[in-house]
Amino acid sequence: MSNSIAYTKNYTSILDAVYQRASVSGVLTSGRRMVRAGRNAKEIMVPKIQVSGLGDYTRNVGYKTGSITYEFETKTFNYDRGIRLLADVMDVEEAGVLDCFVEAGSELQRTQVAPEADAFTFAEIAGHEGVSTATTDYSDAEAEDVLADLRAATNAMDEAQVTTGSRYLFITPTLRGVLDDFSLANPTRSNRVLERFSRIVEVPQVRFYSHIDLLSGDEDQFGYAPAEGAYELTSDTEVVSGKTYYTESSGTYIKVASPQKSGLSTYYELVGAGAPINFLVVEKSAVIKFDKHVASRVFSPDELETLDSYMMKYRKYGIVELLDNKLDGVYASLAPLA
Template sequence: MNTITLAKKYASLLDETYRENAKTAVLESDAALAREGANANEIVIPKLSMDGLADYSRNSGYVDGNVSLTWQTVKYSYERGRMFSVDAMDNEESQSIAFGALAGEFVRTKAVPELDAFRFASIAGTSGISTESGDLATGEEAAAAIRKAVSAMDAAEVPSEDRILFITPVLKGMIDDMDTTKSRAVMAGFDQIVVVPQSRFYSAVKLNDGVSSGEEGGGYSKATGGKNINFMIVHKPAVIQFTKHALPKIISPANNPDADSWKYGYRSYGLCSVYANKAAGVYCHTATA
């Protein structure tokens, strides 16, 4: 099979896997709002500021105001990758399942969970966002904590539309089990509710480099001092999230000078951050431990 055709075949599989499994995919920003920066590892985003109202005079009319559009530079903060080899005979004898399974399973079980974990930790670690800590043992406690978070965002004048609730399956289940008017009301105020496995939901994560002793397996883990996130409310326009998806690098055995094997490389490059003037659009509730 032509290598380019194979690359396209598995690229579509990877894109589909990402859409189905990445919990943070709903936060992806509109690429039209950003432009390339002076350096390859950065983008610039627009930042608008203006004066407020002034007294109107019936003699002289309006008071002149100032409005300025500046461009804020944001650097890409996530760059990870891996290269795998699949022996040509192993792949042939498995009717190409070995290579196909590698591509799909790697993205589904390794790449996507890590990307989610990195993004949630990046958002949770942003200075200026609203935070609360506490152990929620019942549906009533969880619902009350969410109501408190909503009230805090309302008080900060965060728009009610485009709010997304990310919550662990345990807490979501406890609230659903209440099945009361109050529990339904507290969950009805969000544009989307996304259930996030606890294994991706930490306030801080450590990304293993893949080469140091004890880190050869790569991946990620909860960082020292990191906490379990119970739930996070995000006003989508408060987050800057871009993903640069390069076509997976696939090298056929015929083009591999080192071995009679297929080589599959995966690289993920992007950024996740919170607008400095929109920190009130994020509320993060963590466990105390």
């Protein structure tokens, strides 16, 4: 029995290590001191603290009396995913049980778990109601355009007193390359806005969308995909610059080339669709991110009455959410929908 327990612990630690190496959103994971266990396994408690401001000090009265409010808010996990993997007994015995499932577990983390976890994290942040966003097409943009938009975003955060000590810039490798090439070609030109970030993290575009759909696994549809969204009649009373409107004809939606105020009553918007993210600025304390892995032991064919296979089960659950009083610390630049 002791060997079985040690094996399970070693296997779980391998999964965690691979996940951390493969994930690019792990820098946003909340510290363990920030959260407490809730009443059940799918809840955590997040501390919230508020203190009074300063008042006048006088010789006769002395200090004004304020208060400290320290309480915990219960949060329910919004991510719960898992998979059961089977391997034919002959394949496993040729490779060795431990080697087979360590390799399979590593591949699962690197190619499936980490990309989906990143995509879910960024979509929950960029798609959160109240987050400042802008839609910009950088397909033919110069580095100066990207730098100017980054400067505007950092200026807004600086004026809102958002700390730079844990302010992260997540950006696509393509745009990061544009900025790097600009710095090399123009060593005397300023790109010091990049110094306003404590860390710059490259995120592959396939993990970087404003909304995603987590696929159920039915009909062999696993993993995630950019959300398709739905068309809804717009509620705008004025044409919003940069927004895409559509008209509907027999169930087909056509993009409006030149929106006019007079036509708003018949215009539709594509709501909840996964727009590609150009870059995302996040101050870490604005995010609640907590992950938990559950990796079971490997089941042998002797334990599976109807299958001549080995089986591994894996489950991961957690939460990604923003604190509404810290939305000034988040900004998303989105690419136009195709």
